Amino acid sequence: MVERFVSLSPAMQALIGTLFTWGMTALGAAVVFTTKSINQRLMDGMLGFAGGVMIAASFWSLLSPTIEMAGEGAWPSWFPATVGFLLGGLFLWGVDKLLPHLHPTSSMDEAEGIEPEKRKRSTLLVLAITLHNIPEGLAIGVAFGAVAADFPSASLTGAIALAIGIGIQNFPEGTAVSLPLRREGMSRRKSFFYGQLSAVVEPVAALIGVWAVYMMEPLLPFALSFAAGAMIFVVVEEVVPGSQENGHKDLAAMALMLGFAIMMILDVALG
Numbered sequence: 001m002v003e004r005f006v007s008l009s010p011a012m013q014a015l016i017g018t019l020f021t022w023g024m025t026a027l028g029a030a031v032v033f034t035t036k037s038i039n040q041r042l043m044d045g046m047l048g049f050a051g052g053v054m055i056a057a058s059f060w061s062l063l064s065p066t067i068e069m070a071g072e073g074a075w076p077s078w079f080p081a082t083v084g085f086l087l088g089g090l091f092l093w094g095v096d097k098l099l100p101h102l103h104p105t106s107s108m109d110e111a112e113g114i115e116p117e118k119r120k121r122s123t124l125l126v127l128a129i130t131l132h133n134i135p136e137g138l139a140i141g142v143a144f145g146a147v148a149a150d151f152p153s154a155s156l157t158g159a160i161a162l163a164i165g166i167g168i169q170n171f172p173e174g175t176a177v178s179l180p181l182r183r184e185g186m187s188r189r190k191s192f193f194y195g196q197l198s199a200v201v202e203p204v205a206a207l208i209g210v211w212a213v214y215m216m217e218p219l220l221p222f223a224l225s226f227a228a229g230a231m232i233f234v235v236v237e238e239v240v241p242g243s244q245e246n247g248h249k250d251l252a253a254m255a256l257m258l259g260f261a262i263m264m265i266l267d268v269a270l271g
Contacts, residue, residue, distance in 0.1 A: 006156065010148035010213075013156075014141045014206040017163035021136065022199040024167040028174025029195025032182045038175065040246050046172035047243035048252030051235045052259025053169040054136075058235075060267035061162040062139060062228035066221040069151055080221035087222075088229025092135065096237065101128035103238055122181055122194055129177050129198035132238065135230030136166045137202030141209020142223045148210075149217055157270040165263040170199060176242075 005013065031038065066081045100113035102124035111117070111124055119127075143162050146154035178195030182188060212223055243252035 010144045011207055011210045013147075013159070014144040014210050015203055017140045017144065017160070018137050018202040018206040020163055021140070021167040021170050021202050022196070024170040025133075025174040025199035026192075026196035028171035028176075029178040029192045031175045032178040032188050032191045032195065036179070036182050038179055041248050041251060043172065043175070044243045044246055044248040044252050045255040047176070047239055048255035049259035050169035050172050051239040051243060051252075052256035052261070053165050053263045054231050054235050054239065054259075055256075056260040056263035056267070057139070057162055057165050058228040058231045060264055061143060061158060061165075062224045062231075065146070065151070065154055065158075066225045066228075069221045069224075075221070081225045084222035084225025085229035085232070088135065088226035088231075089233040090229075091226070092131075092230045092233040092237075095131060095134075096233075099127060099131055100124060101131055103128050103242060121184065122186065122190075125177050125180060126194050126198050128238075129173050130201050132173070132234045133170075133199050133202050134205050135227050135234065136170075137205025138209045139224075139227035139231065140166065140202070141206030141211075142213055142220070142227055143209075144206075145210040145213030146220055146224070149213055149220065151220065158267060161263075161266040161270040165266055168262075169259065173198065 005016070008016070063081050063085065066084065067077050070077045070080045096112065098114055100111065100116035100119050102108065102111040102116065102121060108117075108121060108124075111119075113127075116124055140159070140163050143154070143159035144156075147156045147159055174195045177198050178191040181191040181194055186194075209223065209227070213220055216223070240252070240256070243256070
């Protein structure tokens with residue numbers, strides 16, 4: 001099976017990787033079939049863990065290879081990592097201001113984007129998590145594309161580790177959408193459907209990432225750091241604040257460190 005996976009095109013590899021992450025989101029959303037609510041300490045710990053995974057993935061799987069690639073080319077080693085990282089954050093900031101969305105722990109009065117009051121709460125919740133899944137899918141696509149482009153600092157096992165790490169942190173994201181919808185009276189099936197739907201953008205973003213590598217190969221370091229910047233923006237703007245606003249700061253912080261450590265082990269051991 002491993003040999004068959006290796007023989008696939010990078011687009012298919014990235015697609016399989018994001019189907020796994022989508023499946024983990026669906027698994028998290030499926031919690032709605034067993035309960036209408038979840039212990040808030042557990043939820044905050046899961047969100048903190050997800051933030052740690054995303055931070056570690058941003059550095060070990062994206063920024064570190066970017067710096068190595070730049071050192072082998074004409075760019076100063078710090079330049080692509082810095083420019084791409086900042087552009088990724090600015091891109092997510094801009095989309096965050098434009099796309100109507102609502103974070104799971106917020107009230108309708110706190111909805112963001114253009115004219116959010118014209119949307120249903122369920123739609124706004126799904127759009128919030130969908131927005132956050134864009135950089136994750138893009139990161140997976142660029143990682144597999146870099147392997148196909150034979151960049152020395154890119155490895156197939158590293159790309160697989162990235163997909164596994166993102167899949168792990170997608171579990172609480174699915175739960176964070178489906179359970180609030182269920183508490184508001186939506187049926188279990190509909191709550192699950194909207195919860196898993198939030199990750200549908202990841203395979204699309206991954207294919208865009210692979211395509212970008214092929215079309216703009218010299219800009220790969222910028223693409224990797226762009227995805228890293230976008231993910232860090234998500235962590236700082238939503239994941240970490242969401243994990244601590246209920247008073248479980250120490251728990252969320254330790255869970256974040258655990259998530260970082262596990263993702264670091266995955267990337268270093270497999271990458």
